[in-house]
Amino acid sequence: MLNHAAWVTHDVEATADFYMRIMGMDLASTVLDDSVPSTGDDFPYFHIFFRMKDGSTIAFFEVPGLPERTALSHPAYEIFDHVALQASDHAEVDRWHSWLVQNNVDVVGPVDHDGLIYSIYFHDPNGLRLEITVPTDPDWNKHPEQGAIDLAMWCEAKRKALAEQKDFRLSMIEAIKSHKANRAEAAAGDDTIEP
Numbered sequence: 001m002l003n004h005a006a007w008v009t010h011d012v013e014a015t016a017d018f019y020m021r022i023m024g025m026d027l028a029s030t031v032l033d034d035s036v037p038s039t040g041d042d043f044p045y046f047h048i049f050f051r052m053k054d055g056s057t058i059a060f061f062e063v064p065g066l067p068e069r070t071a072l073s074h075p076a077y078e079i080f081d082h083v084a085l086q087a088s089d090h091a092e093v094d095r096w097h098s099w100l101v102q103n104n105v106d107v108v109g110p111v112d113h114d115g116l117i118y119s120i121y122f123h124d125p126n127g128l129r130l131e132i133t134v135p136t137d138p139d140w141n142k143h144p145e146q147g148a149i150d151l152a153m154w155c156e157a158k159r160k161a162l163a164e165q166k167d168f169r170l171s172m173i174e175a176i177k178s179h180k181a182n183r184a185e186a187a188a189g190d191d192t193i194e195p
Contacts, residue, residue: 004049005083006059007128008066012046014125015060022103025050028057058083060126082121082129089134090118096132116140146183153179 009015019025028051034044044064049057087093093110097120100107109120117140119133161171
C-alpha cells in the first residue's frame, strides 16, 4: 500500500481547499518543524496529508520563501509526471468529470487507453497533474510476460538506434508501430486457433 507521495506547494490553504472540498479527501495529519529532521536543512515547513479511501495519503510541504519551480526542460515532463487515483467504475470517473467541470477545473478526457484503463486528467492548484482512472481490463496490472516482451523490445530498439546514430525519437516511433502491429497480428492469430 502507498503510505504517501509528497510535493511542494506554495499555497497550503488553496491546496487544502482543493483536496478536501473538490477531491473529497479527509485531512489526515500535519507536521510542522523549524528544520528538516532527515537532513538537518534549515527549512521551516508545514507538511499536510490528505487521506484517500484506502488509507493511503497524498501530501504537500509549504516552505516559507521557497522560489517557484523553474520551467521544465521539456513539456513531456508536465504530461508524464502525474498521480493516478482509482475510481470504482466508469460511472464514477464520469461523475468526477462533471463535478470538476462544475467547479471550474479544466478536465481532459475521458480517455480509453487501449482497453486497459479509462481516465480523466486535470491539475491541482500547484500544477500537479492528476488522473482519475478505472481499469477496463480486470487484470490490467497482471501482464508480466507481455511487460517483459515490451521492455526487451524498447531496450533493444533504443540500443540499436543509439549505436547506429539514428534519430532516437523517430526510431522509437517506428519500433513501437512495428511492435504493436506484431502484437495485434499475434492476438488475431490466437482467435483463429482452435483448442
